[in-house]
Amino acid sequence: MKRLAAIVTGMIVLALSLHASQEPPPGRTQAPSTDGKLNIIAFGAHPDDCDIRAGGIAAKYAALGHRVRFVAVTSGDAGHQTEGGGALAARRRAEAQESGRRLGVDYVVLDNHDGELTPSLKPREEIIRQIRLWKADLVLAPRPNDYHPDHRYTGVLVQDAAYMVVVPNLAPDTPALRKNPVFMYFQDGFQRPNPFTPDVAVSIDDVIDKKIDALDAHVSQMYEWLPWVAGTLAKVPKDAAARKSWLKDQRGGQPNAAVRAALVKWYGPEKGNAVRYAEAFEICEYGTRPDDAMIRKLFPFFGGPT
Numbered sequence: 126m127k128r129l130a131a132i133v134t135g136m137i138v139l140a141l142s143l144h145a146s147q148e149p150p151p152g153r154t155q156a157p158s159t160d161g162k163l164n165i166i167a168f169g170a171h172p173d174d175c176d177i178r179a180g181g182i183a184a185k186y187a188a189l190g191h192r193v194r195f196v197a198v199t200s201g202d203a204g205h206q207t208e209g210g211g212a213l214a215a216r217r218r219a220e221a222q223e224s225g226r227r228l229g230v231d232y233v234v235l236d237n238h239d240g241e242l243t244p245s246l247k248p249r250e251e252i253i254r255q256i257r258l259w260k261a262d263l264v265l266a267p268r269p270n271d272y273h274p275d276h277r278y279t280g281v282l283v284q285d286a287a288y289m290v291v292v293p294n295l296a297p298d299t300p301a302l303r304k305n306p307v308f309m310y311f312q313d314g315f316q317r318p319n320p321f322t323p324d325v326a327v328s329i330d331d332v333i334d335k336k337i338d339a340l341d342a343h344v345s346q347m348y349e350w351l352p353w354v355a356g357t358l359a360k361v362p363k364d365a366a367a368r369k370s371w372l373k374d375q376r377g378g379q380p381n382a383a384v385r386a387a388l389v390k391w392y393g394p395e396k397g398n399a400v401r402y403a404e405a406f407e408i409c410e411y412g413t414r415p416d417d418a419m420i421r422k423l424f425p426f427f428g429g430p431t
């Protein structure tokens with residue numbers, strides 16, 4: 126019996142050390158939900174994508190005590206005109222951490238190369254683990270018809286994870302969810318094969334300066350790389366305050382007609398028509414499909430019954 130126990134103990138130690146030799150998934154930094162608070166996770170291809178599409182609602186969730194994690198699926202190590210590789214990845218990781226700090230959210234940057242993301246098993250499993258670890262109620266991601274291959278494949282990868290998060294034999298080192306989250310897409314302007322449908326639109330008027338402050342943390346992108354690509358580098362103000370107001374003009378996110386209609390639906394005509402800045406989301410057909418009552422629970426921002 127003793128010998129058998131020793132063998133079993135040895136096997137357990139071996140199994141643990143084998144597991145430890147693999148790179149562990151980034152763990153939780155905030156406790157999972159047992160208190161009625163929501164767990165929101167958003168996936169962007171690069172450090173700054175989630176901030177651009179959902180920085181406003183993230184700040185609103187955080188202000189209400191809900192937990193938000195942003196995940197950049199690549200390190201962003203190709204996103205600069207004069208810098209690159211590990212040094213740029215480190216710079217962007219630090220920018221993401223600062224943005225997360227300003228918003229009050231958790232920020233994880235996965236170690237996949239920028240510009241090289243493919244819809245393959247490794248990043249799919251990383252995404253499955255992230256959704257499970259966060260015990261997500263709501264998952265946000267790009268639509269899979271974006272211009273940038275990393276954005277597009279982030280959309281595909283999250284769709285590929287949308288069922289597998291409840292399948293215990295997939296990525297079995299991270300316990301499967303028993304309840305499939307709601308999956309939604311970020312807003313974009315692409316028309317083919319179908320335009321973005323704003324099923325939900327949220328006013329971010331009360332947090333617009335906080336959102337811009339978070340984007341301002343991504344110095345390498347907002348003031349260097351993106352203006353360089355657009356040929357507007359010379360227009361970026363040097364002074365810090367002028368830079369931020371320039372950024373607000375660029376990235377404020379004023380509602381288009383479809384988003385305005387969604388704002389009116391959720392806030393009523395008086396409030397909905399008065400909104401200046403908004404973020405909108407489309408329901409993905411995979412995962413749990415929410416009705417209006419569930420949307421009011423997941424987006425506790427509209428007033429009225431929740």
Ligand SMILES: [Zn+2]
Pocket residue numbers: 170171174273276
């Ligand atoms: Zn991006």
